[in-house]
Amino acid sequence: MNSRRDFLQKVSLGLGVTALSGLPAAASDFAKIPMADKPLRVAMMGLGGYANIVAKGMQECKLAKITGVISGTPSKVDTWKQKYGIPDGNVYNYDTVNQLKNNPDIDLVYVTTPNSLHHKHVLQIAAAGKHVICEKPVADNAKQAREMIAACEKAGVRFYIGYRLHFEPHTREVIRMREAGEFGKIMHVNNFMGFKIGDPTQWRLKKELAGGGAMMDVGVYALNGARYSTGEEPVWVTAQESKTDPVKFKDVDETITFQLGFPSGIIANCGCTYNFNHGERLHLMGDKGWAEMVPAFGYGPIRGNTHLGPINQPDVNHQAYQMDGIADCILNNKPDPNVTGHEGLKDMIVVDAVYESIRKGGAKIFINK
Incomplete structure (x- = not known):
């Protein structure tokens, strides 16, 4: 496996509170x-x-x-x-x-x-x-x-x-169920994303081009997934880094686990890695139900189940859905979906706190917006 692209394609078998704001109510609406x-x-x-x-x-x-x-x-x-x-x-x-x-x-x-x-x-x-x-x-x-x-x-x-993924039907269905209260009170979230990175000379392993390692690249999936699984913004973070190959990963992080604390008391356990495959998942637990998606973050097909049964949503081309969704907002002057620069900023605030926690030996870092 030579690249992140190969991983996302192979492991997935192919190509905010209101994360659905501005989008059609059903995935089938895009087909219309x-x-x-x-x-x-x-x-x-x-x-x-x-x-x-x-x-x-x-x-x-x-x-x-x-x-x-x-x-x-x-x-x-x-x-x-x-x-x-x-x-x-x-x-x-x-x-x-x-x-x-x-x-x-x-x-x-x-x-x-x-x-x-x-x-x-x-x-x-x-x-x-x-x-x-x-x-x-x-x-x-x-x-x-x-x-x-x-x-x-x-x-x-x-x-x-x-x-x-904010346009992907399985993901959107989980968010819809959460917003409708079908899981009850969310109690816990457990997310992971990672892959075994290949070419040691690629830009993703050079901090001056990548900004960081696994956390910057695939950790954002676990983090963003925790935010749309809870509908809340984290208020504190603790994080730990481990390295099994200090030569290959001398400039960037190899594996990071991090915990997010939310205002309601929910804890999300999250992780990311550049050193092994088969860890991709999203799992949320409520007091009335649960949802799990495996694979959860790749290019598709996404697969998932809930306490009510399989998540029966269509498999779609993620990039086409994203681009048509954004184009619809621009061309028809519709409200922006929850994929603006502000959504990216919310993730980066937490990423900054993750790295600060690691620098401080895993200390709890309270997040300033």
């Missing part, structure tokens, strides 16, 4: 969306593995279309131009991003560059006057996330984070 006469025109920034997955998924979109690319690798650009019919005038490199402001054929830029470049690139896109989607984690820390939000608000552009 008609093709747009004028779709949201999207440029991909960074043409690595995940950009290719997004682009492939967007071929199923009804409301969004790839019309441009931003890359520093000419050989990749040539491939994308051929595959997606991108004209020369919609091709940019990292030094010409500011010229986007003069291009009416691009409405939004999807940033899939390495984590530590997100801050710089989102600021560039905002300055060019384009809407932006940024992959998670939104930034290296909460301070950067706040700056990105402020820049987008000043520019009058919409700022989203690639929380595709």
